[in-house]
Amino acid sequence: MLAFTNSSEKQSPTIIGAGCKLTGDIKTDHTVQIHGEVIGDIIAETVVIGRGGRVVGTVQTPVLFLHGTLEGPATVNTANIFSAARMTGVLSYHTINITGNTGLECKLSKRKDKNK
Numbered sequence: 001m002l003a004f005t006n007s008s009e010k011q012s013p014t015i016i017g018a019g020c021k022l023t024g025d026i027k028t029d030h031t032v033q034i035h036g037e038v039i040g041d042i043i044a045e046t047v048v049i050g051r052g053g054r055v056v057g058t059v060q061t062p063v064l065f066l067h068g069t070l071e072g073p074a075t076v077n078t079a080n081i082f083s084a085a086r087m088t089g090v091l092s093y094h095t096i097n098i099t100g101n102t103g104l105e106c107k108l109s110k111r112k113d114k115n116k
Helices: none
Strands: 013-018 022-023 031-034 037-039 045-047 054-056 061-068 068-073 074-081 087-089 090-093 093-097 107-110
Touching: 045 093
Parallel strands: 013 031, 022 037, 031 045, 037 054, 045 061, 054 068, 061 074, 068 087, 074 090, 074 093, 090 107
Antiparallel strands: none
């Protein structure tokens, strides 16, 4: 059984489930988990693109966990890239952690601005 959040709860993740396709932008102060497909831009506190998840658009987040596919630029403080990850575009980061043999075909750009 799933527990749903109510107005007194301050942290509620946004989850795009497997098989779900969303066309549009997501902006939240909390975590976004993508297991389906998002065509649009994402601004969130943490972005998790799961295995089988796909984002086509811009991602802005302090913390990125990339297990799936990102087609577009990302601006992050910390990027965690896992073995099944695929990415095209430009990844701007302060810290990057790469685990395993990934399918990165993106340009890596170390950010020089202050880590927020």
